[in-house]
Structures are given as structure tokens and as C-alpha cells.
Amino acid sequence: MLDPKGIVTIDGPSGAGKSTISRGLAAKLHFTYLDTGAMYRAVGLALEQQGIDLADTPALAQCLAKIELTLVPNGDDDVRVLLNGEDVSQATRTPEMGMVASRVSANPLVREKLTALQRQLGEKGSIVTEGRDMGTVVFPKASCKFFLVASAEERARRRQAQLAEKGQIVDYQEILDQISKRDYDDSRRALAPLKPADDAIIVDSSSMGPAAVIDCMLASIAKSAR
Ligand code: DC
DSSP: OOOTTOEEEEEOOTTSSHHHHHHHHHHHHTOEEEEHHHHHHHHHHHHHHTTOOTTOHHHHHHHHHHOOEEEEEOSSSOEEEEETTEEOTTTTOSHHHHHHHHHHTTSHHHHHHHHHHHHHHHTTOOEEEEESSIIIIIOTTOSEEEEEEOOHHHHHHHHHHHHHHTTOOOOHHHHHHHHHHHHHHHHHSSSSOSOOOTTOEEEEOTTOOHHHHHHHHHHHHHHHTO
16 A cells, blocks of 8 residues: 555656546555646746746846745646736646746746645645656655656657647647757756656656556556555
């Protein structure tokens, strides 16, 4: 059995299915789901709205000090992100805000603020948390760590289908280019780059549906807790 107060981390590149898998796994384990990408997106939105230049350290520090992020559970497996009391979950779930989040996430002050908040949210344990540096930096002592991957082409196909479901028709090549750029930037940055922790289990979801991935993770969790 997994420690009931345990922490399960799921890191990986954008579009690998982390959100669907993390939500599903959290529901199966009766754990809380923590979406750290949503936090970077919300901070990216705040900095954009206020026209903050990342190179202007005093202005950035002042702005970050005033940002209040709250994560509110919404049903069994969803979480809303409130930025200074306003629900920005939908507004930040766009490919453009993903690029903005990726850019601001390379900044040390932004990472410092969000890493501290994530550790605070994870203090009580019983969480499944997804991001880029959950297993390497934020929760290095997590009970079980996964690194979820899929080919860039498969991730672009999935993202295109998701957007089409919402009525947004986006060119496949444009999505593939965005995904490739984000992979490159997230894994090459100096601070907390995207990479598997040494003790992470790599799961390739390219040819597996969400239910199969969750079952595979549950089996690994059961095995590692023996
Ligand atoms: O998971 P996502 O697509 O919502 O994340 C958006 C961006 O935020 C991602 O490109 C990089 C950044 N991010 C990060 O640097 N560290 C995390 N733990 C989560 C996200």
C-alpha cells in the first residue's frame, strides 16, 4: 500500500496527458490533485496584464509579492485557480498562455515563489502533483515519481483534437512547432529544467489510452510500496 499521506509526482513535456492522468490517478487514490502548470499560467497572466518586464527585477518582485494564488477544488477531480480572487482557469488554458507560462517559468523569482507555495500545498501529503520539476526539485522525497512522455507528433495530434472539441480549429504544424519550442525551452533552461528524476519511472503514453496509463501507474505504485 502507498503511504496514505504520500506524494505522487507526474512530470513530463506539454501535451503528454499529465492532466488527465493525474486527475484520474488522484481520484483512484482518493488524493488531491495539484496542477502546478496552472499556477505558472496564472502568474504569466498577471505579469502580462500588468505589463511587467521580467528584466525589471524590482517591479517583478513587487508584482509577485501582491499576487495571491488560491487553488479551489471543483468536484472530484478538478481544481480552479483563483488569481487575486478571480477564476482564471479557463482564460489561462490556451496554447498562447502555455507559451507565456513557459517564458515566465524560467525566471528565478517566479520559481522561488511558486516552489514555496507548492511545497506548502503539499505539506499535508495525499497529493498527486503534475508539472516539470515535481520529482526533481519541489518534492524530491516523493513516494512515487513518474515521467510521462509521448512523441511530439502524437502530442500535437491530441492537442489539435482537444482544441477542435472546443470549436477551435488550429493548424497541426503550428501546434507541433509550439510543442517543440516548449519542449526545447523547458528542458534547456538553467533552473529546474524538465527532466526525469533519477528514481522516476518513465511511462510512454504514445500508444496507450488514459485508463491503461493509470492502471500501469497503479501497478507500479503497488509494486514500489511492497
Ligand atoms: O503543464 P502546463 O502546460 O500547464 O505548463 C505551462 C508551462 O509552465 C510549462 O511550459 C513550463 C511551466 N511549468 C514549469 O516550469 N514547472 C512546472 N512545475 C509546471 C509548469
